[in-house]
C-alpha cells in the first residue's frame with residue numbers, strides 16, 4: 001500500500017485508519033492514550049525512531065516494534081519524566097548524559113521500563129525536540145509524530161524504501177559498529193541504503209529537496225504532513241506549543257557530482 005496514493009483516493013477512510021494505527025501503536029506503551037497526546041501537546045514532545053517509521057509503512061511490512069523513542073526539550077524534561085513515572089508506572093533504568101558521537105544535540109537519555117514495555121526519553125537543550133532527528137544516521141528515520149501530526153522529511157525516498165546515509169556519518173568519520181548495525185536493520189527490511197544521493201535517482205542539485213546540499217525546513221512543500229483527528233482530552237489544556245517551531249536544516253556533505261568541489265556544511269537551526 002502506498003501511503004501517498006491512498007491519501008488522495010480515500011481521505012476519510014485513511015484518516016480512520018491512521019487514527020487507529022496511532023492508537024494501537026501508543027496503546028503498546030501507555031495506558032491512557034489521550035492523556036499522553038495531551039502531554040505531547042503541552043510540552044512539544046515528539047515520537048520518532050522506528051515507531052514513527054512504523055506508522056509510515058503498511059502494517060504487514062512494518063518493522064516490529066520493541067520500544068518507543070520520544071524526544072523532548074530540557075524545559076519540559078521533569079514534566080515528561082513525572083508523567084511516565086507517576087501516571088504510567090515506568091521506572092527509569094538508566095540515565096546517560098554523554099553526548100553520542102554523532103548526536104551532539106542530545107543532552108541526556110533516560111531509559112524507562114515497565115515490564116516488557118521500553119521507552120527511551122531523549123532530551124535536547126535546543127529549543128525544539130525535532131533537532132536530534134536531523135542527526136539520525138539515515139533519512140529513513142527522519143520521521144516524527146507530534147500531538148497532532150505525522151511528519152516525514154524525506155517521504156518519497158522513505159515510501160520507495162530508499163535511504164540516504166546522513167553525510168554527517170562519514171564526514172566526521174564517526175561510523176561505528178552501533179551505527180552500522182542500525183543501518184543493517186533497514187537493509188534487512190528491504191531498504192536501499194547508500195551514501196551517494198544519485199544512486200537513489202537523479203535530482204536537480206541545490207534545488208531538489210532530495211539534494212543533501214539543499215536547505216530545507218520542516219514546513220516546506222517536500223515535507224509530508226498528516227493531521228490526525230483531534231482527540232478529546234479531559235480538562236482544559238493550556239496549549240504551550242500550539243505549533244512546533246520551524247526547524248531549518250541542510251544535510252550537507254560532498255558535492256553530489258563526481259568532479260564537483262563545493263562541499264556544503266551541515267546546518268541545523270530553529271526559527272522561532
Ligand SMILES: [Zn+2]
Pocket residue numbers: 197203204205206210211212213256257
Ligand atoms: Zn545534489
